[in-house]
Amino acid sequence: MALNLDLLSMGNYGIYVWFAYSAAAIILFSLLYISIRKWRQIRAQGEILEAELTHKIGKAE
Amino acid sequence: MKKYANPARFNRLATKLIPWLAWPAGLCISLGIFLGLFNSPPDYQQGETVRIMYIHVPSAWMALFIYTTMSIACASGLVWKHPLAHISARAAAPIGACFTFLCLLTGSLWGKPMWGAWWVWDARLTSVLILFFLYLGFIALHHAFDDPARGERSAAVLAIVGIINVPIIKFSVDWWNTLHQPASVLKLSGPEIHSTMLYPLLIMATGFMLYFSVILILRMRTLMLERRIRIMRINNIYQTATTEKN
Amino acid sequence: MTRKRRRFYFLISCMITLCIAAALVLTAIEDKITFFYSPTDLVLKKNMPRAQQIRIGGLVKRDSWKKPFNGLTHKFIITDLQYDILVSFKGIIPDIFREGQGVVVLGRLTENGVFQASEVLAKHDERYMPPEVADALKQSGKWEGNKVKQ
Numbered sequence: 001m002a003l004n005l006d007l008l009s010m011g012n013y014g015i016y017v018w019f020a021y022s023a024a025a026i027i028l029f030s031l032l033y034i035s036i037r038k039w040r041q042i043r044a045q046g047e048i049l050e051a052e053l054t055h056k057i058g059k060a061e
Numbered sequence: 062m063k064k065y066a067n068p069a070r071f072n073r074l075a076t077k078l079i080p081w082l083a084w085p086a087g088l089c090i091s092l093g094i095f096l097g098l099f100n101s102p103p104d105y106q107q108g109e110t111v112r113i114m115y116i117h118v119p120s121a122w123m124a125l126f127i128y129t130t131m132s133i134a135c136a137s138g139l140v141w142k143h144p145l146a147h148i149s150a151r152a153a154a155p156i157g158a159c160f161t162f163l164c165l166l167t168g169s170l171w172g173k174p175m176w177g178a179w180w181v182w183d184a185r186l187t188s189v190l191i192l193f194f195l196y197l198g199f200i201a202l203h204h205a206f207d208d209p210a211r212g213e214r215s216a217a218v219l220a221i222v223g224i225i226n227v228p229i230i231k232f233s234v235d236w237w238n239t240l241h242q243p244a245s246v247l248k249l250s251g252p253e254i255h256s257t258m259l260y261p262l263l264i265m266a267t268g269f270m271l272y273f274s275v276i277l278i279l280r281m282r283t284l285m286l287e288r289r290i291r292i293m294r295i296n297n298i299y300q301t302a303t304t305e306k307n
Numbered sequence: 308m309t310r311k312r313r314r315f316y317f318l319i320s321c322m323i324t325l326c327i328a329a330a331l332v333l334t335a336i337e338d339k340i341t342f343f344y345s346p347t348d349l350v351l352k353k354n355m356p357r358a359q360q361i362r363i364g365g366l367v368k369r370d371s372w373k374k375p376f377n378g379l380t381h382k383f384i385i386t387d388l389q390y391d392i393l394v395s396f397k398g399i400i401p402d403i404f405r406e407g408q409g410v411v412v413l414g415r416l417t418e419n420g421v422f423q424a425s426e427v428l429a430k431h432d433e434r435y436m437p438p439e440v441a442d443a444l445k446q447s448g449k450w451e452g453n454k455v456k457q
Binding site: 010011013014016017019020021023024027028031032035036038039042043045046049053056 | 090094097098103108109110112113116117120155156159162163166167170171173174272275276279280282283286287289290293294297
């Protein structure tokens, strides 16, 4: 337990170090998440549009 | 290069490429975090706060690298009109902005315990803050016009003009008196940083670079499909209008 | 000349103009950009601002730091190895403040030649190494000491 506390406190600078690493994790994960979500949205839109257009062409023929 | 401007082809390439980049990115960043937090020595001067360096310095490198590539892409977009140029710049900007923000934030968290201040208006910090605003301005300009092509062009001009800030950031610590230290790694006389600290730093930098390429490809593919959908919609409306007329 | 080539040369000439303009502006406002002056500047420069607070930076001279015994007032000498300035500061000093280390203080030169500081910031150099390595270097006499940037 003592060892764990040492690790966390990092000579009383722990708060700065841990905050920096968590901020990095949050920012990088959010950017990844937003980018993937946006891609899925656009891909779904594209599929819907594609389906509409083929349907329309089918009817026209 | 031009053939990848085709969204379908780019999409196939992206699907193949992303796993090859994403797994090493995750691996490098996890390893970097582990080494940085638990398996590297404290600094003789700065103690344990030196661990912030493993986030701060690679973020700063990425912020500068992404801006430089973005300006070059914008310049080639304006001069040679390559279809992928503006899309790649637009896709890169938010990633660059994130890294710049991370650099400023971790710098602040490092400055407080070491220097004794969260923020000072010295040449290095101020010029990096300007870099952050350049990224934000670039993103905002893309949305400022109804005509996407106009937004693209004005954002490109901003990106090109802003490139002047990159050498200012890099050399600010040599040209003027700053509170920020001079370069430790990228200097002519070789790194002034012990190898036990240099390895985690370089691993983290590699991880950030791979992360950047994954997100860049992902965003470029999104933007290309978005543009294609827009064109398809316009064509569709046009076609419907003409068929109804007949 | 093709249109692409013309656009390319136009871009290059714009960039050159931009660089020159930036260089001129930065040279003109050099005094505003610098974060701190050296003790030499303070002693030799005629047009140093006397009314408002300024920042002085240099090294904390060895064996000059008088730790407060009366309460809070620290006294130490800032040197750039040419001129020394005696600084007096009331407050809490950053953790890495040490003799022989870089420091930047904000304040004003008083009548009696003492620099009255209201803020002390520690400046560290660009060297990073584990404590053991630093000790070994010091013992073997390979320690270069602090380089003063001027």
